[in-house]
Amino acid sequence: DAKTTQPNSMESNEEEPVHLPCNHSTISGTDYIHWYRQLPSQGPEYVIHGLTSNVNNRMASLAIAEDRKSSTLILHRATLRDAAVYYCILRDYGQNFVFGPGTRLSVLP
Amino acid sequence: NAGVMQNPRHLVRRRGQEARLRCSPMKGHSHVYWYRQLPEEGLKFMVYLQKENIIDESGMPKERFSAEFPKEGPSILRIQQVVRGDSAAYFCASSPAQGTNYGYTFGSGTRLTVV
Numbered sequence: 203d204a205k206t207t208q209p210n211s212m213e214s215n216e217e218e219p220v221h222l223p224c225n226h227s228t229i230s231g232t233d234y235i236h237w238y239r240q241l242p243s244q245g246p247e248y249v250i251h252g253l254t255s256n257v258n259n260r261m262a263s264l265a266i267a268e269d270r271k272s273s274t275l276i277l278h279r280a281t282l283r284d285a286a287v288y289y290c291i292l293r294d295y296g297q298n299f300v301f302g303p304g305t306r307l308s309v310l311p
Numbered sequence: 312n313a314g315v316m317q318n319p320r321h322l323v324r325r326r327g328q329e330a331r332l333r334c335s336p337m338k339g340h341s342h343v344y345w346y347r348q349l350p351e352e353g354l355k356f357m358v359y360l361q362k363e364n365i366i367d368e369s370g371m372p373k374e375r376f377s378a379e380f381p382k383e384g385p386s387i388l389r390i391q392q393v394v395r396g397d398s399a400a401y402f403c404a405s406s407p408a409q410g411t412n413y414g415y416t417f418g419s420g421t422r423l424t425v426v
Contacts, residue, residue, distance in 0.1 A: 300356065
């Protein structure tokens with residue numbers, strides 16, 4: 203399985219942008235990059251995914267490096283509700299999602 | 312448009328009893344996945360099912376655990392003769408297909424406590 207590396211934890215101030223990094227140096231050409239988050243006492247929630255190009259949706263932006271060996275999830279204005287564990291996952295066809303430890307994001311008021 | 316529905320939300324069982332966890336996938340989704348999250352640990356894949364078929368059960372413990380997804384009705388994760396180590400949050404997810412461009416929609420989980 204292709205692996206990802208994320209910082210264990212990060213802090214942000216409310217209403218400031220947050221950049222959550224993910225390294226995936228062994229990514230294959232057919233791996234999609236998915237981001238999920240898990241709020242306390244909830245199931246994981248889809249955030250965004252992409253293959254090669256940067257992606258934007260109402261929740262976040264995904265910036266993918268040109269060599270695809272890293273990516274960054276960008277929350278444009280963090281709110282208290284964004285405090286969660288964020289998972290960066292590589293997934294190829296036929297594979298199930300494999301969750302690592304993720305990054306625990308704390309948002310300070 | 313209801314999401315993935317899991318019930319019960321909380322389940323308490325005594326050691327040796329059976330636990331039955333139910334999952335109704337999103338409308339139009341025929342692929343169901345079960346994950347387990349032990350306290351302070353990450354999510355671990357257990358089993359992947361399509362209607363009436365188990366596709367991948369590589370993460371299921373060999374004994375006491377079974378899963379089904381019948382033609383009609385919800386998917387069921389069944390744990391026989393529960394032990395304290397089975398205490399965890401069990402999450403179900405569904406998707407419309409298995410391709411890489413399809414994400415999973417997760418339910419809110421069932422928290423099993425074995426006393």
